[in-house]
Amino acid sequence: MTIHTIEIRERVMAKNDELAGDVRQRLAQHRVTALNLVSSPGSGKTTLLENTLARLGGQIQIAIVTGDVQTQNDADRLAKHTDKLVQAIVTGGACHLDARQILTALDRIDLTNTDLLFIENVGNLVCPASWDLGEHAKIVVFSVTEGEDKPLKYPKMFREARIAILNKIDLLPHLQFDLDVALANTREVNPELEVLLLSAATGEGMNEWCQLLLRSAKS
Amino acid sequence: MTIHTIEIRERVMAKNDELAGDVRQRLAQHRVTALNLVSSPGSGKTTLLENTLARLGGQIQIAIVTGDVQTQNDADRLAKHTDKLVQAIVTGGACHLDARQILTALDRIDLTNTDLLFIENVGNLVCPASWDLGEHAKIVVFSVTEGEDKPLKYPKMFREARIAILNKIDLLPHLQFDLDVALANTREVNPELEVLLLSAATGEGMNEWCQLLLRSAKS
Numbered sequence: 029m030t031i032h033t034i035e036i037r038e039r040v041m042a043k044n045d046e047l048a049g050d051v052r053q054r055l056a057q058h059r060v061t062a063l064n065l066v067s068s069p070g071s072g073k074t075t076l077l078e079n080t081l082a083r084l085g086g087q088i089q090i091a092i093v094t095g096d097v098q099t100q101n102d103a104d105r106l107a108k109h110t111d112k113l114v115q116a117i118v119t120g121g122a123c124h125l126d127a128r129q130i131l132t133a134l135d136r137i138d139l140t141n142t143d144l145l146f147i148e149n150v151g152n153l154v155c156p157a158s159w160d161l162g163e164h165a166k167i168v169v170f171s172v173t174e175g176e177d178k179p180l181k182y183p184k185m186f187r188e189a190r191i192a193i194l195n196k197i198d199l200l201p202h203l204q205f206d207l208d209v210a211l212a213n214t215r216e217v218n219p220e221l222e223v224l225l226l227s228a229a230t231g232e233g234m235n236e237w238c239q240l241l242l243r244s245a246k247s
Numbered sequence: 248m249t250i251h252t253i254e255i256r257e258r259v260m261a262k263n264d265e266l267a268g269d270v271r272q273r274l275a276q277h278r279v280t281a282l283n284l285v286s287s288p289g290s291g292k293t294t295l296l297e298n299t300l301a302r303l304g305g306q307i308q309i310a311i312v313t314g315d316v317q318t319q320n321d322a323d324r325l326a327k328h329t330d331k332l333v334q335a336i337v338t339g340g341a342c343h344l345d346a347r348q349i350l351t352a353l354d355r356i357d358l359t360n361t362d363l364l365f366i367e368n369v370g371n372l373v374c375p376a377s378w379d380l381g382e383h384a385k386i387v388v389f390s391v392t393e394g395e396d397k398p399l400k401y402p403k404m405f406r407e408a409r410i411a412i413l414n415k416i417d418l419l420p421h422l423q424f425d426l427d428v429a430l431a432n433t434r435e436v437n438p439e440l441e442v443l444l445l446s447a448a449t450g451e452g453m454n455e456w457c458q459l460l461l462r463s464a465k466s
Binding site: 036069070071122123151152153154170173174177178182198199203204229 | 287288290315318341342369372373374389390392394396397399401415417418422448
């Protein structure tokens with residue numbers, strides 16, 4: 029039975045990779061940069077996106093595909109800032125978005141008038157690491173309240189990511205959190221990873237993040 | 248292909264339920280109460296367990312099975328407080344412990360001299376909700392830094408749990424977190440759920456939690 033499970037899994041993953049290739053092609057046709065945001069639940073992805081849309085909405089055209097296990101809370105929050113929003117409901121206990129859902133979502137987005145596409149994945153540091161969605165880069169968001177050890181505990185995710193956002197730095201004075209240890213752990217797992225220190229709540233670090241996005245959207 | 252995936256999944260789950268029954272029987276033979284701790288990554292399960300062992304280690308005999316995706320950080324931290332510790336390494340991108348791993352772990356624990364068994368599951372609010380480990384109760388840990396919406400976003404987990412621990416309440420003065428909303432969300436999803444407000448870091452609420460554990464271990 030184990031062998032059958034593995035065979036099925038391999039076929040599912042192979043199909044996903046094929047569909048991710050289709051996503052990539054569609055994005056390239058329309059010169060859209062896609063960023064896949066992954067994190068634990070509650071690390072602040074939606075607040076980060078809200079503030080990003082508020083700052084950049086006038087400069088570039090941003091679309092969002094948001095994955096949510098059950099509610100449409102995130103979609104409701106984001107819909108206030110953009111009319112290019114598609115919610116992918118993730119059912120049946122799945123813990124990640126897959127390329128087929130992105131491909132379906134793209135049909136509902138005006139890609140000709142889109143510069144940047146954010147994919148807000150399900151809050152989970154394990155499953156989404158293994159699923160190619162056809163994105164240009166994965167961005168892992170983790171927060172200082174989660175402890176310094178997250179890169180070591182979820183190395184696959186931190187290796188797959190090109191950028192890490194360390195969020196909620198406004199809370200540092202109230203925590204026993206050693207920033208140097210956290211950064212060393214990040215480097216140990218992925219020396220190439222670019223780390224941005226940020227507080228989506230207070231806005232600290234948001235300028236640097238937005239500059240990076242503007243560069244990505246135009247490259 | 249979808250149908251095959253579902254069939255295999257059903258067979259895997261049925262096998263897990265059978266093994267969970269075996270776990271339950273083994274625990275009953277030795278009158279051991281087993282509690283399955285589930286949460287997001289970084290919500291404070293390990294700190295909670297460290298402080299619980301420090302407080303109750305002299306009164307009851309506590310064993311722990313800890314699941315970790317990659318490191319043995321948690322096991323190292325807990326090993327300082329108990330000699331009844333088994334680490335179950337979760338490999339291959341799995342996002343939860345299963346009953347077979349618990350059954351194997353029980354072989355390495357002196358159950359005759361154990362009152363209470365903690366299972367520290369993988370940090371994930373989706374997958375562990377679907378897997379019966381033969382435990383007496385699931386306890387979901389979430390923290391005030393994760394936002395008020397977690398019960399609504401992960402309702403299956405909050406419905407499966409008998410107790411919820413809302414951790415890190417020492418940070419409340421520094422957050423925009425509405426405790427009443429969080430508690431209302433919890434009640435909406437599971438009116439029977441007992442919620443404990445706690446800070447594993449400062450010790451607030453630890454007495455009530457320990458009293459609850461002492462009652463569970465003797466029932």
